[in-house]
Amino acid sequence: MFSKKEDLIRKTGEDGIGRLQYLETLVKEFNETKSKDAKKQILANLANFAYDPINYEYFRRLQIIPLFLDAISSSTDETIIYFSSAGLCNLCLDPLNQQIIHRYDGIKYILSTILNTTIGVNNHDETLLNCLTTLMYLTTSETQSQIIKNSQLKTQLEHFVQDSNNIRIKNLAQIFLTDYFQLKCTPSKIRNILNHNNFKQFSTIVNTRKKFNVGDKVTIGRNISIEDVKLFSEMTGDFNTIHFNGDKSVIHGAFLNGLVSGVIGSKLPGPGTLVVEQTLKFPNKCYVNDYIQITVELVEIKKIIHFVKYVCMVDEKIVLEGNAKLVFKE
The missing domain is CATH 3.10.129.10 (Hotdog Thioesterase)
Structure with a gap:
């Protein structure tokens, strides 16, 4: 359940350590510590806080979104990249957060992570899921041309569909190709997809979807x-x-x-x-x-x-x- 501001005040009290003060402490410690393990733990905490929209105002004030982007673009540590990608994935549906991601050229860093991450290795699959989902959130009529002109991305997505053993990665990659690259599947391509690994329910999926409305x-x-x-x-x-x-x-x-x-x-x-x-x-x-x-x-x-x-x-x-x-x- 998402928090409400009045609930946070009730829980922490007027003189207690509030959410903003706690987040400030985390950011300060992240910027000052030399310990990689400490940075990982802080990023994990921040990624969890990114799930609750009540924190978005604090995240923008404390420049946590650029912190995630800097970590994902400059670190070579797979765990740091994973937690940073999780944080971005959790908060990027919000329009104001999207503006900040665009301002700091976030699409470039997310694309780079997708292109340079190997499937099936340690945290790599979860990082890819985070980045693919984030990229879908960020793909609009204004940004689509920037994204789909990247031929390497299309090649990488096709590689995920054909070679990944992770059904979630396969599905997200297929959806991205179909929706944004306007991929035209020939019967032979569809048969290849149907016959590969676990991607067996594609024909059923296409035939049974129904449009739902909020409140259903x-x-x-x-x-x-x-x-x-x-x-x-x-x-x-x-x-x-x-x-x-x-x-x-x-x-x-x-x-x-x-x-x-x-x-x-x-x-x-x-x-x-x-x-x-x-x-x-x-x-x-x-x-x-x-x-x-x-x-x-x-x-x-x-x-x-x-x-x-x-x-x-x-x-x-x-x-x-x-x-x-x-x-x-x-």
Whole structure:
């Protein structure tokens, strides 16, 4: 859940350490420390703070966006680049933040990272996902010509589609090629894509998409039996005894999240959806044989980026709730 300013004041108090002061401390320490490990930890913290729009005003005031861009462009450390790319990805949907990224020539640095990152190595795949998503956010009618004139980018994206074992990278690269390079797929190219690795559902995705509107929601219901729990435990290796306690057997939280994922991936928005970020809370326990209602609601649409909120209910009790940021090509 996103914070509100009044909540921050209530939590920190008038004389407590507020959000701005804490961020100032992080930035000061980042600029002064000689420790690479300390810089990594600070960037990780800043990337997390970048997820909450309440912090954007502080980020602009403290020049944190240029800090991310400088780190991604000047560092050779893959972890520093990863955390910096995550921070940019988290905040770049905001129009004012986009202006700052453009002002500091951020597209050039993001493109360079995409072109110089090798797939399938350590944090590289996550860095690529961050940069590809950020580049999609930044691609507008004004910037598209600048981006697509880069022939190396097109070659790199085609390489990702053909050779990456990461289905999220393959999908994002394919979407980028189709939407922004106006790629014309011949039947032979489509067959090659369909036959390569895990990219098997392309034809189904194309045929089953539906346009949704903000406020649309889907609710499904089901019971979870002890047999379901046993199967899930065997797949995950989680045999915690709390999941095998007779009528008080607690359902795995990841199982509940899987039910949410099923709705997102098959019904709203549906096939082709990629979860970029999500939050989860488990206010109450869910037990074996409880009847669970899973509701997913679309709360915001910005181009290919969709935001949903979801809740799992047992009677009037919330057992899971959260939000997710999705990539979805209509």
